[in-house]
Amino acid sequence: NSINWARIMAQIVYYFHAALALGAPGRKVSFAVPTGNFGDIYAGYLARQMGLPVEQLVIATNANDILHRLLTSGRYARAPLAHTLSPSMDIVISSNFERVLFDFHARDAKRLRELMAHFRAGDVDLPAEIMQAARAEFTSFAVDDAMTCAMIARVFEESGYLLDPHSAIGVQAARECRSSRATPIITLATAHPAKFPEAVARAGVPCEPALPHYMADLFEREERCTVLDHDLNTVQGFIRSRLA
Secondary structure (H helix, E strand, O other), X not given: OOOOHHHHHXXXXXXXXXXXXXXXXXXOEEEEEEOOOOHHHHHHHHHHHOOOOEEEEEEEEOOOOHHHHHHHHOEEXXXXXXXOOOHHHOOOOOOOHHHXXXXXXXXXXXXXXXXXXXXXXXXXXXXXXXXXXXXXXXXXXXXXXXXXXXXHHHHHHHHOOOOOHHHHHHHHHHHHHOOOOOOOEEEOOOOOHHHXXXXXXXXXXXXXXXXXXXXXXXXXXXXXXXXXXXXXXXXXXXXXXXXX
């Protein structure tokens, strides 16, 4: 669902809301975004295109760091999937990145199709002008599980706030990549720490994360799902019936 355009439009809103709370448009802000499929930080990129004064957009990745490796080396290359403490970011290819590549190729669909065809066949080295555009928009940092646990422990010790592993990656990347102390940097939080007790335990935090009371029995509830045919009209009809 992270390639759904409706979701990306909704995500743009909180970039503006957060920036306005810190003094925008008269003051620049930066964002560090835990990144798997590139949807959330793509919304930040679009917010910047719409005029939001964003100084830095920091791609915070785990060991599945295809985008960090690209920005570092210029080579768009797959790597084997690594299973980490931040599973929502365990993604080999960030499919939303193709959208920003479309912009970097001057919205030339033919050129982008050719690039992606080469990428499907193997690794590709992006042209210098494309990498210049990418590095002008984004910085990045990759965080392994040990660093993730250390950041969970550090933030809890310093503030009493318990981070989930994905958000901890964002905080670590923000600390590593922040270019100016004069510009506030916002780290987007991703999930509730109670979803990831293993990461909290490995961080050595003396606190067992608990779900909110209204969700305390969530994992004991019956799982419900609706299976639909692979047909656009069927899906649209189902959505309309639920909204009626």
